[in-house]
Amino acid sequence: MANLFFLRVALIISFVFIAPVASTQTPSTGKIPLTSAEAGTSIEVFRKFINQLGSPHGYDDTILIDTSKSSGVSSDGLVSEGQSYGLLLGGTLVSTLKDKPGRESDFKYAVEETLAMFLGWKRLCMLTLLQRDDRFSDSYYKEYISGCDNGKLPCFPHWKFDKAVTKPLELGWATDADEDALLGIILLVRGTASKKHAYPWWDEVARWAFDSVQAFMPLHADFSREESGWLMLKAGSFGGWDCNSPSYHAPAAYKVFRDFSISYPHLSRQPNQVQHRTAQWNMLIRTSYATLLGSQCAENGLVPNWYTAAYPPYEKGTIECQYSGTDGDKFGQEAFRTFWRVALDYIWYPNDTSVDTNFGEYGRFSSEEFLERAVSNLREQYIPGDARSPFATNFDFNNTCLVRSIYPWLYESNFYATLSTALTYPVGNTSAQQSELDSLARRMKLDNASKYYELSWLTISTMTINGDFLAIQDTVTSLGGVLILPPNVVDWKTFIPMFLMPLLPLLWCFRRWLLVRRILAVLCIMTLLNYLCFRTYNLISFEATRWVSVSFFVLELICVTGISQTLLVLWYDVGHVESRRMNNMPLCIREFPTVDVLVPCYGEPMEIIRDTLVAALALDYPAGKVSIYLCDDGKRKELHDMVVSLQRKGAHSLHYVARTKTPGVPHHAKAGNINNCLFNEGCKGEYVVIFDCDMICKPEFLQAVMPHFFKEVNGQWEIDQKLCMVQTPQNFYNIAPQDHLNQHMHGFFKHDMEAWRNMGCAPCCGTGVAFKRAALEEIDGIQYGSITEDFLTSLTLTSRGYKTTYVYENLVEGLAPESLTQFVLQRSRWAGGGLEIFFRSNPLTFKGGLEWKHRIMYFLPGYGTILSVPLLMFLVLISVFVAGDVLFDANWSVMGGDWYSVFTALVTFFSFYITVLVVVNRDLPLHYFPMRLKESGYFAFWFAPLVFKTMFGKKLTFKVTSKEGESERLQDLRFICPHLFISMLYLFVVSVLLYSLVSAPADKLAQKICLLFWSLYFMWQLFPAIHVGLVNPLPGYMNRTGMDAEEKAARQRAISNSLESRYSDRAMDIEPALSPRKKLGSLSFILEEQGGADSIATGISLNVLSKGEPTTGSLPAPEDLNAV
Structure with missing residues (x-):
C-alpha cells in the first residue's frame, strides 16, 4: 500500500505544470502578527457602524439597501467609498463567524446586513448605466463592460450619487472603494459557500464578484507599459504613471482577486479570460510592490499622498501632482491608508516576496520590509497616555524623501487607528510593542467617532488589531486550490497541439521505422501533457465543491497513467527474433540437450489431456533426448491407466507422476505439482518444457525453441549460460472469429512480448515455455507466493542476472475458456497473481539485479490491475455527478475552462493515442486495436474486488479454468449485472447531457x-462484456446449453480438423505403422475420422538422421492409440 501511495503522489507531482510567475516564495521571517483583545469584538463595532451609518432604502417594496452616510466633500450625497467600507466590514465578519458554535445569530445578522449593502452596491451600479463617463474611449469602455455581462450590469459604480439614490452626481470610479467593496463581496461569498444552497442569492453574488474581478483590470490599470512587465494602478478615473497614490495599492486584495478567479473559472464569460487576467494580476502585484518601495521614505517609513511614479517604479519618483484637495508631498488623508493595506498583506500572505533578479536589490520587496521601516519610526513617535494624540508629528524629513511634512491630524480616529494596524508587525522588543498595541486598542474602543470616514477606518482598524482579519487567513489563502498556474495563454496558442495532427498520416506511412515509432511516442506524451496541463489549469471550478473537481481530476490523472505500458511497447518493439532450427545447426545428436516435457493437470477432461500427450509424443527431437511427464495433481486412476496403456503400445518416453498430498500441508497447486516432478520423480533433463494439459504443440516445437539456448562464439555454437528461459506465444483454435473479448491476445503476443524480449526480461506465461533446469534449481524451482507462479518465476530468474527471451512462432494451440464465467475466472486469476506480486514482491523494491526497465515492466501489470479501482470510481462518479446535477440541482462543477480548449485537448491527445494503438497493433486485423481500449473498462468491475482482497491480505484461491462448454448462462448474467446497471445509468446521463448541451451556458459547456x-467512451468500453453475456453468451465455437452426444462429436471433429489443417503441410502417405524415413526431420501425422466417432486416429512417424543414419523413435502405432 505504501508503494502505491508514494507512486500516486509522485505521478501527481510529475504531471503538474509549474510556470514562472512575477513573484516567488521566499522563507518567512517566522514572525507572528500581534493582536490585542483590548480593541473589543468585531460584532460590537460592526453593529455600531450599521446603527450610525446605515440608511435603508426600499425599491419595489421588496429590497432594502443599506448605504453609508457621507460627510465632508460628500455631505450632499452618497459615495461608493462609504458603501465599500460597509461591504468590507460585513464580509470580514461573515467569514470570521462562519461555523462558530454559539454565534449563529450574530452570523445571521452579519449575512443579512452585508447582503443588504451588496444590494445597495448593485443599485449604485445599475444607476451608473444611466450616464456614461466620456473620459473613456469606446474601445476602453468596451473592454471594461465586456467583463460585466457585456455592460448589462456594470461591476463598479460611479463614485457619487444623490441622497435619494436615484442618479449619479459625479462620474468616474474610486479605485480604493472598488478594491474594498470587491474584497468584501468575495469574503461574503467565501463565508457562505459551505451553505450556499440555503441562500438563493449566492450564485448571483458569486457571479457578480467574478465579473467584478475581471472588470477591475481594464478600468483601474494603466496598460501603457504592459509589454515591459509593468501594470500601474490608476488613481480613480485618471492618472497612472503620471499621478498616483501609494495608498491605493493593495497587493493582498489583488492576490485574493487572482485566486478567486482561479477557484471559480467556470464563471468566466470569455475564453481564456482567467488565464489572461491571472498573468495581469501577477504583473499588477509586482508593480504595486515596486511602487510602494519607490515611494516610501527609508528614514521614516512614510509615503506621500500623491506622486508621479518613476520608470521603473521601484526607483524614486517625483512630486508633480495632487488630487482630492490634499497636497502631494504630505503624509495625510490619502497616505495613511497605505499602512493598513500593507499590514493586511503581511497578515494574510506573510511569506510572499516579490523578486525580480533583473533589478538586483531593487527587484526585491515584501510587506515585511515595508513595515520594518514604518513600525520602527512609529514606535519612536509613540506618546503613551497622551490625551490628544498617541503619535508625535516630528518625523525626520530630508531631501531624499518624497514626503516633506505631515498633517497634524494624528489624533483623528482614521489616522491613529489605521497607523496602529502597522504595529501588528513585531519589531524589536515584542513585549513592549504588545503593551503599546494594547494601549492603542483601548483608546480605539473608547473612541466615539461618528463621521463615516473616521468611523469606517476605526472599525476596520479594530477588526485588524483584534485578530479577525488574521482569523480568516485560511479562508483567503485557500483560494486557488492546488492549482499552479501555467504561463499566460493567448487564444491561438490553445490550438498549437492541433498543428501536429497533419503529421499523423506521415508517421503512419513510416510506422515500421523504429525512429518514427519513437517520435510518435514522444508526441503522444506531449499531447497528453497538454491535456493534463489544461485540466490542471481548470482544476477548481466551484470552490464550494472543490472535492468534486479535485477527486475527478485525480482519478483522471491516475487512469491516464495506464497508457505508459503501451508507450513502452512502442518504444522497445524492434521486431521479431530470427527463426532457428536445431537440425540446421552444426551439432551432432549427442550435443542436443536433454529435455523433459511436463504436462501438469488436475481435473480436466481426459480427451483434452490425451490430445496434448499425443502431440507431445510427436515432437521432432532425437529419441532418448526427450521425456514426457504427465503430472496428475488429481491422482485419477483413468489417467494412470491411459499412460500405462500408451507405454505398453510403445510410448516408453511417457511417464505418469502423481504426488501424495499431506492434509494440512500447503501443496502450492500447479507450482507444487511441477516442482514435485522436477525434484522428486527422477526428472533429470537439462531443459524443462511445460505445456498446459489443453495445449497441443506442433512437432517442430523443440526444433524451433532449443536453438535459442545457444549462442555463436567465434563461429562455434555453445550453450548460452545466461539465458534461462524461452517463451512462445499461445494460440487458440476454439475462438469465434469476432473474438469480442480479445481472447487471442494477438497484440500482446505479437508486439508486447517483443518489447519485453528486447529488454531481456520476457515473462513466463505458464505454457509453451522452456526453462534451463540449472537455473530453476538455483531458485528452488517454480516460485511459490503467487497464484501466477509463472510470472513470479521469471521475475526471480531475471533478478538473479539471467536473461529470458521470446520466440514469436505459432508452436502451440489450445482451448480458450468457452464461457464468459470461465473467461472471468481465468483473467481474474491472472490479475490476482499480478496483485500478489505487486503487494508482496513489488518489482520496484524487489531485491536482486533488476535493471530499472525490468522493474518498470514487471511493475506495470500489477499496477494496471490496481488502476481498475480508480477507473471504476471514475465510471461511477461521472454518472453520479451528472445525475446529481440534473436530479437534485447539486451544481457539482467538475471543471472550468472554455469548451474549445477542452475539445481541442481531447481531440489532439486521442488522435495521437489511437494512432499509437494502431501502430502498436500493426500487422493485425484493424478490429483488434479497439479491443485493447475496451478491456480496461469491462475488466474494472471484475478486478477491483481483487485489489481490496489482496491489499488486506486475503488469500486468493487457485481456480483451474474449466475447458468444457457447459450451461453457464445464468452465471454469465451475474458477471455482467454491474455492467448493465452502469450502462443504463450512462444512457440516462448521455441523454441528459445531449439535451442540456444545446442550452448550456458558456461557463458549463466545457464541463458538459x-x-x-x-x-x-465508457459505454463503448462496457459493450463487449454485455454483448457476450446477452447477445452471444458463449464466445467459443462449440459451446451450447446442454450439449448432447452429437454436439460433443461435432466438437471433437472441429478439433480434429484444426489439427489436420495445421499438420497438412507435413503429412505424408504412409502406412499406419512405424517405419524409418530417409528424409531429414520428416514427420507423418495422419488424422482421419473413423465413422463419426469422437476419437482421433493418429499415426506418427519420427525420423531424425544423424551422421547419415536413420533413427527411429519408440512411438505407438495409430491403431494402438485409437484403442486407448
Missing part, C-alpha cells in the same frame, strides 16, 4: 463536453 466524451 468533457463529461459527454467520457460517458460515451
